[in-house]
Amino acid sequence: MEDLKAYIESGVLELYVLGDLSSDERHEVELMVGKHPELQHELLVIEKSMQRYAENYAVEPKADLRNKVLDALDYRDEVPVKSLHADNESVGSGNFYKYAFAASIALLMVSVAALISLNNQLKESHQRIASLENSNQKFSNRVNYINKQLSNTQQTLEVYKNSKDYQLVELVGLPKAPEAKMVVAFNAAKEEVMIDLASLEMPQNDDQHQYQLWALVDGKPVDLGVFDKKADSTGMIKMKPIKNAQAFAVTLEPKGGSASPTLNQMMVMGNI
Amino acid sequence: MSKNNKISLPEAEIIKAIRNRERIGAEALYDMYSSSLYGIIYRIIQDEESGQDLLQETFVKIWNSIDSYDETKGRLFTWMVNIARNLSIDKLRSKDFRNSSKNRDIENSVNLIDDQRNTSLNTETLGVKEMVDNLKPDAKAVLDLVYFKGYTHAEASEELGIPLGTVKTRIRIAIQSLRKLFN
Numbered sequence: 001m002e003d004l005k006a007y008i009e010s011g012v013l014e015l016y017v018l019g020d021l022s023s024d025e026r027h028e029v030e031l032m033v034g035k036h037p038e039l040q041h042e043l044l045v046i047e048k049s050m051q052r053y054a055e056n057y058a059v060e061p062k063a064d065l066r067n068k069v070l071d072a073l074d075y076r077d078e079v080p081v082k083s084l085h086a087d088n089e090s091v092g093s094g095n096f097y098k099y100a101f102a103a104s105i106a107l108l109m110v111s112v113a114a115l116i117s118l119n120n121q122l123k124e125s126h127q128r129i130a131s132l133e134n135s136n137q138k139f140s141n142r143v144n145y146i147n148k149q150l151s152n153t154q155q156t157l158e159v160y161k162n163s164k165d166y167q168l169v170e171l172v173g174l175p176k177a178p179e180a181k182m183v184v185a186f187n188a189a190k191e192e193v194m195i196d197l198a199s200l201e202m203p204q205n206d207d208q209h210q211y212q213l214w215a216l217v218d219g220k221p222v223d224l225g226v227f228d229k230k231a232d233s234t235g236m237i238k239m240k241p242i243k244n245a246q247a248f249a250v251t252l253e254p255k256g257g258s259a260s261p262t263l264n265q266m267m268v269m270g271n272i
Numbered sequence: 273m274s275k276n277n278k279i280s281l282p283e284a285e286i287i288k289a290i291r292n293r294e295r296i297g298a299e300a301l302y303d304m305y306s307s308s309l310y311g312i313i314y315r316i317i318q319d320e321e322s323g324q325d326l327l328q329e330t331f332v333k334i335w336n337s338i339d340s341y342d343e344t345k346g347r348l349f350t351w352m353v354n355i356a357r358n359l360s361i362d363k364l365r366s367k368d369f370r371n372s373s374k375n376r377d378i379e380n381s382v383n384l385i386d387d388q389r390n391t392s393l394n395t396e397t398l399g400v401k402e403m404v405d406n407l408k409p410d411a412k413a414v415l416d417l418v419y420f421k422g423y424t425h426a427e428a429s430e431e432l433g434i435p436l437g438t439v440k441t442r443i444r445i446a447i448q449s450l451r452k453l454f455n
Contacts, residue, residue: 011443017346046447046451049447059310065324066306076292117273
């Protein structure tokens with residue numbers, strides 16, 4: 001201990017820190033310090049004190065010296081080279097992004113314009129398709145109507161052309177409807193019964209009632225189906241087939257017809 | 273560059289970064305120690321242009337000979353100061369420098385620098401600086417000759433006309449005072 005104290009007080013540690021020893025003396029101090037932690041501590045305190053002393057008299061070098069010094073050193077991580085490139089790239093890429101951004105905006109605007117235009121065209125097309133479908137439907141309806149009229153007319157024509165095959169039975173009004181009359185075309189060979197709606201002179205039936213055609217076969221009424229008298233009723237309609245009949249009659253029945261005729265609602269009748 | 277932007281690292285990390293040749297290590301090294309080292313270099317060389325050249329040389333040497341630094345034998349700063357001081361003394365004593373530089377009065381120039389450079393002093397240590405200036409003048413003069421002028425204690429003994437033992441004692445007294453001051 002005494003030796004260490006004397007060693008410390010000799011001031012050799014201070015000279016060591018000040019770099020004022022020969023290499024032999026330095027080596028000796030390092031050996032001693034390595035052996036004795038107390039000396040190590042003493043040395044550290046002296047070093048820190050001298051550092052504080054130097055800081056106390058610090059002089060700031062010119063600001064531009066920093067980069068000069070840093071550029072004079074070589075680096076393994078090559079940051080300066082990288083950062084130089086990065087700087088160049090960032091200038092270039094800055095421009096690139098600027099242009100890319102502008103181009104993107106332009107493209108976006110063109111795209112939006114194109115989209116709006118296309119959308120309008122699409123709407124227009126849809127409207128035209130709808131209108132075409134609509135008129136197509138109208139034509140189709142009209143064709144159906146004309147077809148139906150044509151077939152009605154043809155049937156009517158058929159009946160009147162082949163008058164020898166068809167027996168035209170005139171049904172006349174009964175007390176219930178004295179003004180009423182109609183014509184039933186009957187082809188016994190083909191078992192066809194048809195009504196010429198154009199020649200139908202009957203009161204219009206309401207929604208709850210329909211006219212029902214009956215055939216009298218051996219004194220018994222046989223149902224031949226129902227029909228309506230509407231203002232625009234035209235053409236021939238085919239009723240249920242029957243082979244033999246002595247007379248035809250029409251009654252006004254509840255809608256859909258009845259199993260047997262309501263006699264007090266008998267409108268017209270005609271014998272064959 | 274403001275002080276706030278300066279890089280600061282713990283000593284062990286700086287040493288590691290320098291050994292790995294990382295730029296961050298160089299930046300921290302410069303930001304943390306350039307002014308202290310330059311203060312010493314400037315006091316020795318007394319010339320701004322040469323001083324800045326020497327500071328650069330010092331950092332290059334620190335950077336390139338970091339492998340010869342042994343942290344078990346002392347602190348990084350002590351090692352760096354010795355590099356800075358040795359380079360500065362070599363320059364000061366070189367023929368071309370002596371031919372080109374004006375002969376200045378040593379004592380006056382130290383004071384001159386301090387007067388000129390007061391503004392650059394760290395404000396945190398301004399109070400300490402005054403106390404440091406009030407250290408025992410005899411002891412401080414010897415310490416400054418060795419630390420800031422690069423004299424060996426033998427040269428200081430000769431310069432001041434005092435025995436070698438007294439030089440050593442005064443250096444020790446001065447540093448003891450500093451220790452008390454800073455602790």
